[in-house]
Amino acid sequence: MTDEAPLAAAWKKLRDRARKTMLKGAWAENIMSGARSRAASHYYTTEAKRLADTGVALMGGTDWIKYQLD
Numbered sequence: 001m002t003d004e005a006p007l008a009a010a011w012k013k014l015r016d017r018a019r020k021t022m023l024k025g026a027w028a029e030n031i032m033s034g035a036r037s038r039a040a041s042h043y044y045t046t047e048a049k050r051l052a053d054t055g056v057a058l059m060g061g062t063d064w065i066k067y068q069l070d
Helices: 005-020 046-053
Strands: 023-030 036-044 065-069
Touching: 036 065, 046 065
Parallel strands: none
Antiparallel strands: 023 036, 023 065
């Protein structure tokens, strides 16, 4: 958060440029309960996809959440 409009505009421009280079869409799974949920707006890089394809487990904000990328 900032009160400086130029800084906020610069951040939004940088964020939008980064999004254009990323892939989108994943499943989030709670590994304790087995529940799955679609995370259609989950962004990730091609390197994250490559790592997932080689067997690296993509964990979420807690140890209980695992992502499966599209």
